[in-house]
Amino acid sequence: MSGEILHGRELSGPLEESVDVVVVGSGAGGAVFAAQLAEDGKSVLVLEEGPHYTPEEIRAMTPSQVLRRMWRDAGMYAALGVGQTPVISLAMGRNVGGSSVHTGGVCFRIPSAVHHDWVKGHGLPELSEAALEAAYLDVERRVHVVEVQPHERSRSTQKFAEGAAKLGVEFKNLRRNTDGCEGNSRCNFGCPKGAKMSVDLSYLPGAIARGARLVSDAQVERVLFDGTRAVGVEGWLTGPPGHYGARKHRFKIHAKIVVVACGTVHTPEVLANSGVRSKHLGRHITLHPAFRMGGLFDEPLDPWNGAMQSAYSDHYEHEGITVVGMYPPVNVLSSGLPGVGPSHRAIVRQNRSIAVQGGMVHDEGGGVLHRSPLGGREPLLTYEMVPRDLARVRRAITLLGEMAFAAGAKAVIPPIFGLDPITSLSALRALETSPPDARKIECMAFHPLGSAKMSNDPRRGVTDVWGAVYGMKGLYVVDGSVLPTSIGVNSQVPIMSMATRLAWAVRDRWARVVRG
Amino acid sequence: MIFGAWHQRQLGAIVEAMLTDHDERGELAPPSAEVTRLVVEDLSDWLTHSQTMPTAFKALIALLALLPLFFVGRLASVAGLPLDVRVTYLERFERTKVGPLSMAFIAMKVPLVISAYEVPENLRVTGFDRSLTERRRLPVAGASR
Numbered sequence: 253m254s255g256e257i258l259h260g261r262e263l264s265g266p267l268e269e270s271v272d273v274v275v276v277g278s279g280a281g282g283a284v285f286a287a288q289l290a291e292d293g294k295s296v297l298v299l300e301e302g303p304h305y306t307p308e309e310i311r312a313m314t315p316s317q318v319l320r321r322m323w324r325d326a327g328m329y330a331a332l333g334v335g336q337t338p339v340i341s342l343a344m345g346r347n348v349g350g351s352s353v354h355t356g357g358v359c360f361r362i363p364s365a366v367h368h369d370w371v372k373g374h375g376l377p378e379l380s381e382a383a384l385e386a387a388y389l390d391v392e393r394r395v396h397v398v399e400v401q402p403h404e405r406s407r408s409t410q411k412f413a414e415g416a417a418k419l420g421v422e423f424k425n426l427r428r429n430t431d432g433c434e435g436n437s438r439c440n441f442g443c444p445k446g447a448k449m450s451v452d453l454s455y456l457p458g459a460i461a462r463g464a465r466l467v468s469d470a471q472v473e474r475v476l477f478d479g480t481r482a483v484g485v486e487g488w489l490t491g492p493p494g495h496y497g498a499r500k501h502r503f504k505i506h507a508k509i510v511v512v513a514c515g516t517v518h519t520p521e522v523l524a525n526s527g528v529r530s531k532h533l534g535r536h537i538t539l540h541p542a543f544r545m546g547g548l549f550d551e552p553l554d555p556w557n558g559a560m561q562s563a564y565s566d567h568y569e570h571e572g573i574t575v576v577g578m579y580p581p582v583n584v585l586s587s588g589l590p591g592v593g594p595s596h597r598a599i600v601r602q603n604r605s606i607a608v609q610g611g612m613v614h615d616e617g618g619g620v621l622h623r624s625p626l627g628g629r630e631p632l633l634t635y636e637m638v639p640r641d642l643a644r645v646r647r648a649i650t651l652l653g654e655m656a657f658a659a660g661a662k663a664v665i666p667p668i669f670g671l672d673p674i675t676s677l678s679a680l681r682a683l684e685t686s687p688p689d690a691r692k693i694e695c696m697a698f699h700p701l702g703s704a705k706m707s708n709d710p711r712r713g714v715t716d717v718w719g720a721v722y723g724m725k726g727l728y729v730v731d732g733s734v735l736p737t738s739i740g741v742n743s744q745v746p747i748m749s750m751a752t753r754l755a756w757a758v759r760d761r762w763a764r765v766v767r768g
Numbered sequence: 769m770i771f772g773a774w775h776q777r778q779l780g781a782i783v784e785a786m787l788t789d790h791d792e793r794g795e796l797a798p799p800s801a802e803v804t805r806l807v808v809e810d811l812s813d814w815l816t817h818s819q820t821m822p823t824a825f826k827a828l829i830a831l832l833a834l835l836p837l838f839f840v841g842r843l844a845s846v847a848g849l850p851l852d853v854r855v856t857y858l859e860r861f862e863r864t865k866v867g868p869l870s871m872a873f874i875a876m877k878v879p880l881v882i883s884a885y886e887v888p889e890n891l892r893v894t895g896f897d898r899s900l901t902e903r904r905r906l907p908v909a910g911a912s913r
C-alpha cells in the first residue's frame with residue numbers, strides 16, 4: 253500500500269484519524285523514525301508544520317524565496333545575545349524535510365571523544381560509539397555519504413587550503429550526502445540539481461511507499477493523554493503561504509505512540525504545552541556558533557563554482573575550533589560585506605576575487621527558550637556565550653585571516669559589521685588582542701541541540717536513553733534536542749543515527765511499548 | 769504592501785542610498801526609481817512570511833529614519849536628507865561602536881541587500897555569470913551522475 257503527502261492548507265475541513273505512530277516534525281529525526289517504523293509495517297502519520305515543495309519547485313526559487321518560504325521565520329530567526337554575545341542568526345528549515353533540506357551536505361559522525369565523554373563523564377554506556385555503529389552505517393548508506401574529491405573544491409576553498417598548508421595546517425576532504433553534485437554551491441537554498449540526499453529525497457519517499465502518510469501545513473499544539481499515557485496529538489492546519497501560522501482547521505490524531513521531532517527550538521514548546529515538566533526542558537541549548545571569513549585576492553576565482561562545502565580542518569580541535577569550507581550565494585555573501593552605497597558597490601564588484609571560509613566553535617551551551625514576549629508562533633531563544641567560547645570565536649577569526657594572508661590575499665574581510673577590509677596581519681591580530689564589541693561579530697548557527705536532553709536519571713534530563721519522556725508512557729523525543737551535550741561537528745548524521753537507534757528500540761519492543 | 773506611506777518613503781530612501789554607485793564622472797548615481805520600488809515591494813512580500821518581523825522591521829525603519837541628528841547633525845528624517853548626506857549617515861550608522869545599533873543596521877541591511885541583488889541589473893555587478901536559479905555551466909569532471 254502506498255501512502256501520500258497531503259497539503260494541509262488545501263484540506264477543506266477538520267482532520268481526525270487513528271494510526272499506530274504519529275510523528276510530529278518531518279526533519280532529520282522525524283523522517284528517519286517514520287521511515288523505520290513504516291518499513292516495519294506500522295501505520296505511520298507524519299505531521300509537518302511547514303509546506304511541502306518538490307525539488308522542481310525548490311530549484312526554481314531564488315535564495316531569498318527559499319529563505320522566506322522554507323526557512324523558519326522567513327530566515328530571520330535569531331538567538332538574542334545576552335551580555336557580550338553576538339546576535340546569532342539561527343537557521344532552521346520549516347518545510348517537509350525540515351532543516352535537512354538546507355544543509356551543506358556535510359556528514360560527520362559524533363567524534364570518539366564525545367562518545368567517550370557521554371559514556372564516562374555522563375554515565376551513558378548506551379551511547380557509546382560501538383552502540384551507534386550499526387545506525388551510522390545504515391544512515392550513511394541511505395543518504396549516500398560520499399567523500400568530496402579534491403577536484404570538486406572551489407577555487408575559494410583551494411585558496412584557503414593553500415594558505416593553511418603553508419602554516420602547517422592540513423585540509424581534509426569532507427564527506428557529504430550527495431549523489432551527482434555538480435558544484436552549484438547553493439545547497440543551503442535548495443539544490444538546483446536535486447543532488448543533495450536530504451530526508452525528503454532519501455527517507456520520506458521510502459516511508460510513503462510503505463504506506464506512511466504525511467500532512468504538511470499541520471502544526472501540532474499538544475500531545476493528548478489518557479492519564480500519563482500519550483494517545484495522540486491535536487493542532488491546526490495552517491496556511492496559505494505568506495500568512496505565517498494562520499489557522500484554518502483543527503486536526504486530532506489518535507495514536508498508540510507519539511513521537512515529537514520538532515527540532516531543538518520547537519520540541520520543548522510542544523512538550524510544555526502537553527504538561528511535561530522538567531527543569532531541563534528548553535535549557536542547556538548549544539548552537540555551534542559559526543562565522544565566515546573573506547579573503548580578497550588579486551585574481552578572479554569564480555568562487556561560486558565547486559561544492560559548497562568540500563574540505564575541513566580539525567587541526568584546532570583541541571582549541572574547540574573546526575574550520576569548514578563554505579560559500580554562500582553571491583547575493584547572500586554581499587549582504588555581509590561592509591559599506592553603504594559606492595563603498596559597498598566597490599567591494600561587491602570584487603566578488604569574483606573573494607574567497608570564503610567558515611569556522612565554528614564547540615560551545616558550552618548558553619541557550620534558553622522562553623515564550624516570546626511579543627506573542628506569536630516563535631519562541632524567544634536567549635543565548636549567553638561564555639567567555640571561553642567568545643575567546644574561541646575571536647581566535648578562529650584570527651586563524652582564518654592568517655590562512656587567507658598566507659595564501660596571498662591582499663586583504664581579509666572579517667565577520668565584523670561595518671569593518672573595512674584589513675590589509676595587514678598586525679591589524680588582523682589586533683582584533684583578538686583589542687577586540688571590538690562582541691555584538692559586532694556576524695555570527696550564525698545551524699546546529700541547535702540539547703533542549704530536551706537524555707539522561708539515565710530523571711533529575712538530570714527530560715528523556716531516558718531511549719528517547720522516552722520521563723513520567724509519561726508512549727511519548728518519545730527523536731531529534732536534536734535529545735543530544736546530551738554539544739558535539740562539535742555538524743549534526744545531521746548524528747541526529748539521524750540517534751533516530752535510527754531509537755526507532756529500532758521501539759520496533760524491537762513494540763508490544764511492551766504500546767502496553768506498558 | 770505591509771508598509772504605510774511614511775515607512776515606504778523612509779525605506780525607499782534607505783534602499784536608494786544603499787544601492788547608490790559612482791558614475792563614470794565620479795558623481796553619485798542612485799538606482800532607478802523602478803529598482804528602488806521593486807526592492808521595497810519585495811521586502812514587504814518577504815516580511816509577510818514572518819509573524820514577528822513586520823513589526824520589528826517597521827521599528828528598525830523608524831530607528832534608522834529618526835537618528836540623522838546624532839550621526840550627521842541634521843534635524844531631518846532619512847528621507848529628508850540629500851543623497852550624499854544619506855550615504856554618509858548610513859555609513860556612520862554601520863560603523864558605530866555601539867553594538868546594538870550596529871546590529872539594528874545589519875538587521876535591515878541583510879535582507880535589503882539579498883533582495884536587491886536578485887534584481888538582474890544588480891546581480892550583474894557581482895560578476896556572477898548566470899541567474900541565481902540556473903545550474904553551473906561547466907560540469908565537474910568525474911561527477912557520479
Ligand SMILES: Cc1cc2nc3c(=O)[nH]c(=O)nc-3n(C[C@H](O)[C@H](O)[C@H](O)COP(=O)(O)OP(=O)(O)OC[C@H]3O[C@@H](n4cnc5c(N)ncnc54)[C@H](O)[C@@H]3O)c2cc1C
Nearest residue numbers: 277279280281301350351355356358472515732742743744
Ligand atoms: C542552513 C542549514 C545548514 C546546515 N548544514 C548542515 C550540514 O552541512 N551538515 C549537517 O550535519 N547538519 C547541517 N545542518 C543541521 C541539520 O540540518 C540539523 O541538525 C538537523 O536537520 C536537525 O534535525 P531535527 O530533526 O532536530 O530538526 P529539523 O530537521 O529542523 O526538523 C524539525 C521539523 O519539525 C517541524 N516542526 C516544528 N514544530 C512543529 C510542530 N509544532 N508541529 C509540526 N511540525 C513542527 C519543523 O517545521 C521542521 O520541519 C544545517 C542546518 C541548516 C538550517
Ligand code: SF4
Nearest residue numbers: 433434436437439443
Ligand atoms: S554544491 Fe550544488 S549541486 Fe552540489 S549539492 Fe550543493 S547545491 Fe547541489
